Amino acid sequence: MDDLEGYLEAVKRNMETMTASDYDGKEEDLSKQQEEIENYERQIKEKSISAEGFDQIVDAAVDCAAGDITFSQLEHVYQQASKQHP
Numbered sequence: 001m002d003d004l005e006g007y008l009e010a011v012k013r014n015m016e017t018m019t020a021s022d023y024d025g026k027e028e029d030l031s032k033q034q035e036e037i038e039n040y041e042r043q044i045k046e047k048s049i050s051a052e053g054f055d056q057i058v059d060a061a062v063d064c065a066a067g068d069i070t071f072s073q074l075e076h077v078y079q080q081a082s083k084q085h086p
Contacts, residue, residue, distance in 0.1 A: 003047075004061075004078050005071075007040035012065040053081030 014033040017026065045054055060077040063069045 003040060003043045004057075004075065007037070007044060008061050008064055008071065008074065010036045010040055011061050015062075015065050047082060049081050056081050 010033060014030070014037060017029050017033060020026070041054075041058070044057060049057065057074075057078055060069060060074045064071055064074040
């Protein structure tokens with residue numbers, strides 16, 4: 001679950017930066033955050049999760065970062081997606 005927690009934190013930071021007022025270096029921060037998010041996504045995909053399951057995880061992570069669902073609900077989506085793929 002470390003990948004999932006790290007991914008969620010990266011998504012949260014990215015959402016906060018996107019909605020923050022403009023500042024010097026904002027574009028650079030967004031670029032670095034996007035790279036971090038992509039690294040976590042690669043790690044999650046390597047866990048043999050189907051494309052559909054991965055999309056569900058991404059959607060749930062964004063919902064969790066926005067406060068629409070709990071982390072335990074995100075974990076449940078992650079576990080279900082992991083089980084769907086042999």
